[in-house]
Amino acid sequence: MAASESTIDTSDMIVCRDVHKWYGNFHALRGVTTTVRKREVVVVVGPSGSGKSTFIRTINRLEEHQRGDIIVDGIELSNDVRNIDAIRRDVGMVFQSFNLFPHLTAMDNITLAPMKVRKLPARQAEEIAEQLLERVGIAEQAGKYPGQLSGGQQQRVAIARALAMQPKIMLFDEPTSALDPEMIKEVLDVMRELAESGMTMVVVSHEIGFTREVADRVLMFDHGQIIEESATEEFFDNPKEDRTKLFLSQILA
Amino acid sequence: MASATDTPPGVVLPPPITERGGVGWAYANLFSNWYNTVLTFIYAALLGVALWFGLSWIVLEADWKVIATLGGRLIIGQYNTEFACPGQNCFWRPQASLLLVSVLLGMAWAVSGDKAAKRIAIGVAAITVAFAFLPYSMDQMGLDVRLLLAANVPAVAAGWVLARRTPLGTVRWIVMLGVLFFLVILVLIGGVPGVPGLQPVSTIYWGGLMLNLLLAVTGITLSLPIGIALALGRRSSLPLVKLLCVVFIEVMRGMPLITLLFMSQVLVPLAFPQDFSTNSLFRAGIILTLFSSAYMAENIRGGLQALHPGQVEAARALGLAGWQTTVLISLPQAIRNVIPAIVGQFISLFKDTLLVYIIGMLDVVEFSRAFIQGNAEYLASARELFLFLALVFWIFTYTMSYVSRRVEVHLRVGQR
Ligand SMILES: Nc1ncnc2c1ncn2[C@@H]1O[C@H](COP(=O)(O)OP(=O)(O)O)[C@@H](O)[C@H]1O
């Protein structure tokens, strides 16, 4: 890959070098090295428990890594709180279980962070929110509470909420695996549009159609390591590792 | 369930008898099989006997004169006696306090949009105006007393208009006015040295239901924020803060309230200046508040514990700071989830206020007990009096749980 050594290209949005993470005694990430460039869409696959979530959660410091370096948009992740806050402003995250705030309406979910973190005036935050709700196709649901929305609608609000902070990078942790089949498409459509708009994205997902169409690159995780990393077509048509072949045969079956 | 072949498509069947009206309800709930039927008859018989004797006692035997005799003293205790308020009539001061409460109720009615606030405001206005014009009041109460009672109706109306017609009609303003009025009430009842008509009344004469209500309102409004602070402290990552909170909570919860009230003589002077510490009312307020805060803290901690960790993660991922996450995301959800427990604690605090007799205060129950003991001709009326007091307490506690249920209904919109 591009620059795992000392040179950091300004177009490198995420640089991970030999990242290790332990949960107590359990070694969850065992030397992860990779680089995500600007406007790139990287899909992360791998069996359950292989460390995919842990990996993307270290990128915005929801999990702390204990060894190695992570540099996001030129800022090194350390214990410096200001760095962490700066990175979280620039990195949006979408969760498998949506994690919308149930006591706030869709509109308030979206405007909260722009108003409280970016200190935007309410009017301006609402305008942004309206545009985003339009963009994810649920403008008419602004006044509803999460509990009154379908899963697919909730996830689209969650995407709008993350986008409202105008992030440079979006992280998705299995955004469609808690959804009924008929709702998966509406969420993937939004993500596809986002990718086309040039957003840098790291997506944990086993949606093969989406991955083939949108991803530039695929990372295969196993036991806390990247065991294979290649351009999308290469990954699906010509996998090198036996573990990858086995995994592909399972999810394509 | 009918199988597909039994019911042709498009046919709508009537519901079974158990789903229909009163007869269906009775059939399903009272007479569904032979032992339910037997139980229904046994309960009906027991209920009938209890009602027969209960009602006939209430109507035929009971002598309710004691309540009329005590009258306003049930509400203010010895407050308006010659010792408390020499040479003056101080009855108007608690009455004026009630008017302020009515104004707030009127405002709450205008703002809340729920029938609970409306019912309570109208209820208070109706009860006060009824008392102003009861035949009993006509010959027992002075015109001034009756006019001030009846004034609760315009007070509610004034509150309503104030909230509808001026910018004061927001929850925030009502809360701020509530705090302000509470302080005004304390000054009204306590008096100001040197101001004519407002001569000071020592707190040892504060009594009756007024004392229970003042202590309960103080305890309720203070124990919620203190409880929140303790709950957050107990979850703090700073070991010293955590330790202090845990020790405080466990000590307060580990001791009976009566013991704490006894010990307040020793405990309160440790933290407060001498003048306050010897004041029973102040001691009672402090102890009740702290005792209730400890329970409140555990209720709220329970609510925080039950939150999905994804909520905090989502907030942090958006860049909200730790304290913003707590104030904007965790606490509002935690408190919503434990409203029944919080209101339960309010109710038990209200009932606990009558334990202040331990440190010599004459709350409504102790005042009544003392009255009966000191007036032999009323010894036989203890039953009537305490039954009446039980009803009064029940009305207040039931109102609290009614309000809490309405609040829950409104908040549930955002929860489902
Ligand atoms: N908070 C945690 N504490 C302890 N172990 C954890 C924690 N989170 C994840 N793990 C463990 O780390 C491993 C990787 O988890 P995860 O990153 O969630 O895997 P994936 O997302 O690929 O399914 C799993 O074995 C999991 O049990």
Ligand SMILES: [Mg+2]
């Ligand atoms: Mg995962």
